[in-house]
Amino acid sequence: MTQPLSNQETPAKAVVVAIDGPAASGKGTLSQRIADAFGFAHLDTGVLYRAVGVSVLRAGGDPADNAAAARAAYELHPEHPILQEVALRTDEAAQAASKVAAVPEVRAALLDFQRRFASHPPGGAPGAVLDGRDIGTVVCPDAQAKLFVTASVEVRAERRLRELQRRGIPAIPSDVLEDMKARDARDSQRAVAPLRPAVDAFVLDTSALDADQVFSMAVAHIGSKTGLKPAA
Numbered sequence: 001m002t003q004p005l006s007n008q009e010t011p012a013k014a015v016v017v018a019i020d021g022p023a024a025s026g027k028g029t030l031s032q033r034i035a036d037a038f039g040f041a042h043l044d045t046g047v048l049y050r051a052v053g054v055s056v057l058r059a060g061g062d063p064a065d066n067a068a069a070a071r072a073a074y075e076l077h078p079e080h081p082i083l084q085e086v087a088l089r090t091d092e093a094a095q096a097a098s099k100v101a102a103v104p105e106v107r108a109a110l111l112d113f114q115r116r117f118a119s120h121p122p123g124g125a126p127g128a129v130l131d132g133r134d135i136g137t138v139v140c141p142d143a144q145a146k147l148f149v150t151a152s153v154e155v156r157a158e159r160r161l162r163e164l165q166r167r168g169i170p171a172i173p174s175d176v177l178e179d180m181k182a183r184d185a186r187d188s189q190r191a192v193a194p195l196r197p198a199v200d201a202f203v204l205d206t207s208a209l210d211a212d213q214v215f216s217m218a219v220a221h222i223g224s225k226t227g228l229k230p231a232a
């Protein structure tokens, strides 16, 4: 997956904020708020893995099949329409994503695009926020600020359940919890780029914090690392 050079490239070195954490920890919510506040571009890297997983399923393949997963990853490109599909938000897509994500060739195929987004944020933005599982450890080990957002699996399952209910998607609480445990196990136990905090990450346990409190703490941490303050 490669990205062409645009004529809007940022001449100065872009500020990179890496936000990692397990499913439904709130990293996507936080990343978008940080990007908006600092005028940075945001990349939800989970979408890339979800697109690869869904592509394999649609081709009638098994996401755990290394060859099929690698083929789908090499065929993905930044303008691919699948990246905009709501179908990527389903639990089926999440489970498929975490299977293809364990395939080294898949991770290698998606690496260049993520690094290029970080070093040359689209639209000439002065910085980029990337969220995922391995941003601070593998994709952007030199990121100026790294956060690892986490919460207990029970709290995360409850948040996801409420989100599904808000969206009118029927869900069984015990299934949501078990699916989250299965995904946590696959993501943290895989051999390549497992989910874990970078040694220099600020670990933020959000189990008892609301989104505003998490945002304030993240802004303070980013400020301490970069000297930047939010524009608004």
Ligand SMILES: Nc1ncnc2c1ncn2[C@@H]1O[C@H](COP(=O)(O)OP(=O)(O)OP(=O)(O)O)[C@@H](O)[C@H]1O
Binding pocket: 021, 022, 023, 024, 025, 026, 027, 028, 029, 030, 046, 159, 160, 162, 163, 206, 209, 210, 211, 212, 214
């Ligand atoms: N601190 C918080 N307190 C309560 N709910 C939160 C908090 N942060 C996020 N949420 C809610 O929890 C749900 C999951 O958040 P979000 O999608 O940001 O998590 P995520 O880590 O990006 O998940 P995924 O990895 O599955 O994409 C959303 O409904 C969101 O509104």
Ligand SMILES: Nc1ccn([C@@H]2O[C@H](COP(=O)(O)O)[C@@H](O)[C@H]2O)c(=O)n1
Binding pocket: 023, 024, 045, 046, 047, 049, 050, 094, 097, 098, 099, 101, 131, 132, 133, 134, 135, 183, 187
């Ligand atoms: N940097 C990343 C991002 C995601 N993954 C895998 O994709 C799955 C879906 O991610 P979400 O953030 O959308 O929940 C996730 O469970 C991981 O398996 C990854 O490996 N690395």
